[in-house]
Amino acid sequence: MRKFLSYAALSALGVLFLLPFAWMVVTSLKADAQVMTPVPEWIPRPLVWENYTKALQSFPFLRYLGNTLVICALAVIGTVISCALPAYGFARLRWRGRDALFFIMLSTLMLPSQVTLLPTFLLFRWLGWTDTIAPLTVPAFFGSAFSIFLLRQFFLTIPAELSDAARIDGCNEWMIFWRVVAPLAKPALATVALFSFTSAWMDFMGPLIYLNDDNKYTLALGLLSFLGRYTQSFNLLMAASTLITIPPVVIFLLAQRAFLRGIALTGLKG
Amino acid sequence: MTPSDRRRTITGLLFVxxxxxxxxIFTVYPILASFYFSLCDYRVLSPPRFIGLGNYTAMLRDTDYFWRSVLNTAFMFIELPLALALSLGIAMLLNQRLKGIAFFRAIYYLPAVIPTVASAVLWRWLLNPEYGLINDFLTKLHLPRLGWLTDPVWSKPSFILMDLWTVGGGIVIYLAGLQGVPQHLYEAAQMDGANVWQQFRHVTLPMLSPVIFFNLIMGVIGTFQYFTQTFVMTNGGPDNSTLFYALYLFQNAFQFFRMGEACAMAWILFALTMGATWLVFKSSARWVYYEGGLK
Structure with missing residues (x-):
């Protein structure tokens, strides 16, 4: 009985959570005449796949996809390298000032991004980096407090004996990091890579303030300008939204465990 | 410092x-610079000119926009308890040995991986007053149809509704928290004759309170930073009812080019965030339970 009730509740709520998705896809396949009907219709008749080709043609989807992927790739590489090293320093080494710096790092999590946004913007403008991908990628190479924290939590769980054994074999810290800890931390590193990919994919404010030339837009920004031009063509808008939603959803479904573990890791030991 | 101490410190510093x-570069310098700019008349094209606290007093006197945006943002705090109840409830449903639980978990988390711009576009369509799915449901339930994003009264609840759809991250965190509650505590409570509600009230909630605390603080910070959704969906309207703090700050900086005012707003935001966090933190001694005493 209890099992049955749980299934019933989970399914009912699950349908509510899925409904917006379903409606997005259904709308994206409708003919213009069927989009705005007094009573919403759930079955597109006929199925208009051309909405997708139309959406793809009415803004440079592939170019924006390319721009976005370049930014995502650089963000992932930068974040993984620049977070794994500090995380190792905070988790596996004992040194003077470590705890103070770690505390400072954690407190930067509380700092609203708006406080640093404007001077950073002016700095990049002064460097002549506006309208390039540099402001969106270079900072990724300088560590992110959240990911360093996540990795540190994971590194702490790796037994110290393994490092000690390597030290006795004459390894220096760099070799221990590279040959012992990093290979064991692959799942956590994958989680950080996933997070940085999705956050770069979804980033909106960064491209919005740094990119003016519409050849350099990312998908998120492209969708916004598309929205400006097709305010009422909800079938085309839903087709474009579906297109930019598919990659993160596919990645999430493939790498679910890494995602969920990462979130749990940061939330619990907070 | 002994030589080996020094060597260890150098190695540590190299790693970090x-x-x-x-x-x-991206925190200390900008903090100092933004504090200085907040004391300046700074319109980007001409160099900053020191004016003392002028930007702050101008802001605090500005009831039309500044205080409006503060109150609008404060309204959004209603969302925190709602999100807590929803995500904890779903997490408890998911925290059972049932077949297919991974499938349900994926469904509930899925909305959280959608790019914010896409979900904003989607919800504009769902909330469309004439043809939207949500008003159609209201009609089917014999409830009045609402203006949602076009109605100053319902615009903020529209955003809350949309955000509740993306509570997936909270669900996963609570689920991990629930899985960390030792089973023997429930067994002991059952032996003492505790019913389901009492078990929830006296075992689950106290054991989960550190996680709730963490989520609450993150929620407070997130609420103050609410931006993309309003920028895409309403741009502050109708009648400034969704002019949230972060949106007004953005407009000051990048549409009106009033960098001084924008920096002052960023610092006031910082103070508000710290204040709210401090309140949560202060109250936590009463309700957050740490196993094995204070941490």
Whole structure:
């Protein structure tokens, strides 16, 4: 009985959570005449796949996809390298000032991004980096407090004996990091890579303030300008939204465990 | 410092160097600069001119926009308890040995991976007053149809509704928290004759309170930063009812080019965030339970 009730509740709520998705896809396949009907219709008749080709043609989807992927790739590489090293320093080494710096790092999590946004913007403008991908990628190479924290939590769980054994074999810290800890931390590193990919994919404010030339837009920004031009063509808008939603959803479904573990890791030991 | 101490410190600093450099360039410098700019008349094209606290007093006197945006943002705090109840409830449903639980978990988390711009576009369509799915449901339930994003009264609840759809991250965190509650506590409570509600009230909630605390603080910070959704969906309207703090700050900086005012707003935001966090933190001694005493 209890099992049955749980299934019933989970399914009912699950349908509510899925409904917006379903409606997005259904709308994206409708003919213009069927989009705005007094009573919403759930079955597109006929199925208009051309909405997708139309959406793809009415803004440079592939170019924006390319721009976005370049930014995502650089963000992932930068974040993984620049977070794994500090995380190792905070988790596996004992040194003077470590705890103070770690505390400072954690407190930067509380700092609203708006406080640093404007001077950073002016700095990049002064460097002549506006309208390039540099402001969106270079900072990724300088560590992110959240990911360093996540990795540190994971590194702490790796037994110290393994490092000690390597030290006795004459390894220096760099070799221990590279040959012992990093290979064991692959799942956590994958989680950080996933997070940085999705956050770069979804980033909106960064491209919005740094990119003016519409050849350099990312998908998120492209969708916004598309929205400006097709305010009422909800079938085309839903087709474009579906297109930019598919990659993160596919990645999430493939790498679910890494995602969920990462979130749990940061939330619990907070 | 002994030589080996020094060597260890140098090694440690080398490992944390990427973050430390980034901290100096992208945090320390901007903090100092933005504090200075907040004391200046600064319109980007001409160099900053020191005017003392002028930007702050101008803001605090500005009831039409500044205080409006503060109150609008404060309204959004209603969302925190709602999100807590929803995500904890779903997490408890998911925390059972049932077949297919991974499938349900994926469904509930899925909305959280959608790019914010896409979900904003989607919800504009769902909330469309004439043809939207949500008003159609209201009609089917014999409830009045609402203006949602076009109605100053319902615009903020529209955003809350949309955000509740993306509570997936909270669900996963609570689920992990629930899985960490030792089973023997429930067994002991059952032996003492505790019913389901009492078990929830006296075992689950106290054991989960550190996680709730963490989520609440993150929620407070997130609420103050609410931006993309309003920027895409309403741009502050109708009648400034969704002019949230972060949106007004953005407009000051990048549409009106009033960098001084924008920096002052960023610092007031910082103070508000710290204040709210401090309140949560202060109250936590009463309700957050740490196993094995204070941490």
């Amino acid at each position: 160097a990427p973050w430390l450099l980034g901290f100096l």
